[in-house]
Amino acid sequence: MTGKPNQFILSQTLLELAKEDERVIALVCDSRFSAHLAEFAAVLPRQFIEVGIAEQNVVGIAAGLATCGKIPFVFTPAPFLSMRSAEQIKIDVAYSQTNVKLVGISGGVSYGALGTTHHSLQDLAVMRAIPGLPVVVPSDNRETALLVRELKEHRGPVYLRTGRGPVPDVHEAGFVPKLGKGCLLLPGIDLAIVVCGELVRAALDAGIFLHERGISARVVEIHTIKPLDEELILEAARETKAILTVEEHSVYGGLGSAVAELLVQNRLSIPMRILGIPDEPAIVGSQLEVFRYYGLTLEGIVAEALKLLGVDITDIKTDIKVKGA
Amino acid sequence: MTDQERAALTDRARRIRGHIIKMLAAAGSGHPGGSLSAVEILTFLYFRRMRYDPKNPQWPDRDRFVLSKGHAAPVLYATLAEAGFFPVETLTTLRRFGSILQGHPDMKKTPGVEMSTGSLGQGLSAANGMALAGKLDKKDYRVYVLLGDGEIEEGQIWEAAMTAVHYKLDNLTAFLDYNHLQIDGRIEEVKSNTDPVGRFRSFGWHVLEVDGHDFAALERAVDEAQATKGKPTMIVAHTVKGKGVSFMENQVGWHGTAPKPEEAQKALAELGLA
Ligand SMILES: Cc1ncc(C[n+]2csc(CCOP(=O)(O)OP(=O)(O)O)c2C)c(N)n1
Numbered sequence: 001m002t003g004k005p006n007q008f009i010l011s012q013t014l015l016e017l018a019k020e021d022e023r024v025i026a027l028v029c030d031s032r033f034s035a036h037l038a039e040f041a042a043v044l045p046r047q048f049i050e051v052g053i054a055e056q057n058v059v060g061i062a063a064g065l066a067t068c069g070k071i072p073f074v075f076t077p078a079p080f081l082s083m084r085s086a087e088q089i090k091i092d093v094a095y096s097q098t099n100v101k102l103v104g105i106s107g108g109v110s111y112g113a114l115g116t117t118h119h120s121l122q123d124l125a126v127m128r129a130i131p132g133l134p135v136v137v138p139s140d141n142r143e144t145a146l147l148v149r150e151l152k153e154h155r156g157p158v159y160l161r162t163g164r165g166p167v168p169d170v171h172e173a174g175f176v177p178k179l180g181k182g183c184l185l186l187p188g189i190d191l192a193i194v195v196c197g198e199l200v201r202a203a204l205d206a207g208i209f210l211h212e213r214g215i216s217a218r219v220v221e222i223h224t225i226k227p228l229d230e231e232l233i234l235e236a237a238r239e240t241k242a243i244l245t246v247e248e249h250s251v252y253g254g255l256g257s258a259v260a261e262l263l264v265q266n267r268l269s270i271p272m273r274i275l276g277i278p279d280e281p282a283i284v285g286s287q288l289e290v291f292r293y294y295g296l297t298l299e300g301i302v303a304e305a306l307k308l309l310g311v312d313i314t315d316i317k318t319d320i321k322v323k324g325a
Numbered sequence: 326m327t328d329q330e331r332a333a334l335t336d337r338a339r340r341i342r343g344h345i346i347k348m349l350a351a352a353g354s355g356h357p358g359g360s361l362s363a364v365e366i367l368t369f370l371y372f373r374r375m376r377y378d379p380k381n382p383q384w385p386d387r388d389r390f391v392l393s394k395g396h397a398a399p400v401l402y403a404t405l406a407e408a409g410f411f412p413v414e415t416l417t418t419l420r421r422f423g424s425i426l427q428g429h430p431d432m433k434k435t436p437g438v439e440m441s442t443g444s445l446g447q448g449l450s451a452a453n454g455m456a457l458a459g460k461l462d463k464k465d466y467r468v469y470v471l472l473g474d475g476e477i478e479e480g481q482i483w484e485a486a487m488t489a490v491h492y493k494l495d496n497l498t499a500f501l502d503y504n505h506l507q508i509d510g511r512i513e514e515v516k517s518n519t520d521p522v523g524r525f526r527s528f529g530w531h532v533l534e535v536d537g538h539d540f541a542a543l544e545r546a547v548d549e550a551q552a553t554k555g556k557p558t559m560i561v562a563h564t565v566k567g568k569g570v571s572f573m574e575n576q577v578g579w580h581g582t583a584p585k586p587e588e589a590q591k592a593l594a595e596l597g598l599a
């Protein structure tokens with residue numbers, strides 16, 4: 001049920017890919033251990049580049065490698081990669097359309113207890129605003145492994161965020177994600193919960209919980225925040241009565257914003273709520289403590305869903321238990 | 326410095342090491358290596374040199390210390406507690422939900438913290454700003470900043486190094502915690518980031534080299550820094566990562582791993598604090 005950290009799976013997958021294709025290069029900034037790349041460095045030293053603590057530099061190096069036909073994957077903590085290197089990403093990678101894969105590791109509040117310097121809660125907003133840069137946030141191990149394979153073949157840059165801790169499974173064996181395509185995880189007609197990343201399992205459990213109590217919640221996973229699967233989201237808005245978005249990110253500029261922009265500009269006016277980290281330096285604590293504080297849990301999602309639908313919380317049985325916590 | 330004064334500083338440093346071990350063990354995560362390597366530098370600054378008032382942390386005339394290598398927060402917190410900025414009992418709340426002592430220093434939460442750090446490479450610029458303000462306001466406070474030897478791989482450090490020289494920031498004294506280790510290995514394995522003495526000198530800094538665990542040597546260096554006019558001083562402090570705990574010394578694996586309870590006991594016993 002509970003898998004491994006997505007960033008571990010990503011690096012294991014990349015090692016396999018790199019053994020088959022020597023164009024694949026992994027680059028780190030004193031981050032090989034947190035990126036689970038020590039084995040990669042030992043097995044394929046020629047395809048491994050350590051640049052030290054230099055996040056701006058690494059992005060430029062990767063861009064240069066890409067212009068020479070390499071397929072560079074940059075691994076450094078998401079807070080530093082997405083903020084310190086934002087300009088190098090804008091110019092050297094996105095504007096120049098170099099085939100650089102930017103992997104923001106330990107994203108969101110993976111490093112919850114380390115404080116604001118180590119939180120990356122604006123990365124999706126910053127990266128999403130850069131033209132020509134797809135933004136991907138996988139949920140579970142299976143999806144991570146398959147998306148990395150697809151990204152390696154996909155020509156062009158991407159920003160992909162992974163988390164540090166083990167994540168529960170979401171997808172069944174046989175599921176194959178597709179870049180730019182969302183996944184309908186649970187059909188429903190009362191409201192739609194649209195979610196990304198490491199909160200997908202909690203949202204799906206919340207959806208199941210609601211169904212068991214007579215509320216038909218639809219759950220839609222969006223692993224590619226950009227380009228957004230507009231059709232799937234518009235459909236959800238047309239076929240249900242409310243939209244709740246859930247993300248490990250600021251309520252500004254991330255998945256919720258993307259969904260809201262889409263709905264408003266398609267004249268779809270339905271009750272909507274963006275659940276994420278409010279516009280403040282996030283509380284400091286473990287990832288789970290931060291999630292609990294902001295209601296990014298099964299209980300919190302259920303409560304927000306009920307509020308959106310105008311259902312009194314006491315109307316339904318509230319024997320909520322956190323699964324897999 | 327008299328023998329007695331040195332003994333008092335040594336004892337203080339030992340207590341600070343003890344706090345570091347205990348707080349990390351209580352938190353179950355954090356950075357012992359780079360905290361322990363900087364103990365004498367902070368002890369010297371806070372208990373022998375700097376001018377401050379723990380009851381009035383915002384006193385405008387205070388000397389400033391910026392921990393640019395913010396992951397060494399435990400040594401800063403332990404020193405600030407010993408200096409009276411907050412109770413020593415607070416230390417074991419490190420990294421707990423709601424604590425004023427988070428994994429990396431937050432100037433809004435912790436009395437005595439001058440700058441929020443943790444994203445490496447930024448502290449020297451902030452220290453430049455404090456030193457520039459001191460010049461503008463004709464104040465005689467001094468600004469100290471501690472950099473990691475891995476940290477100086479960040480380009481911003483070198484931008485700041487030029488600024489400090491350009492504005493003749495002789496009220497600024499930087500320390501380099503030259504412990505030769507970062508996370509992925511020895512500094513020279515990770516990057517040809519060698520000869521910091523030559524490099525800072527070529528940028529125009531006054532550069533000194535000292536044993537970073539020797540109080541008398543630190544005092545001589547800081548005296549010389551203070552007497553040096555027209556340029557900033559960089560004190561390259563030769564240190565041992567994990568200093569004071571035999572099994573942590575010079576071990577790259579103790580960069581960011583907290584001691585387990587038995588290991589903490591062993592460390593405290595070595596420090597004569599068990
Ligand atoms: C901008 C940035 N990049 C990466 C990190 C992750 N990180 C924390 S400590 C560290 C190594 C620091 O090595 P050094 O400066 O030598 O510190 P010390 O040996 O004194 O602990 C790294 C890469 C960070 N905190 N900030």
Ligand SMILES: [Mg+2]
Nearest residue numbers: 474475506507
């Ligand atoms: Mg070091």
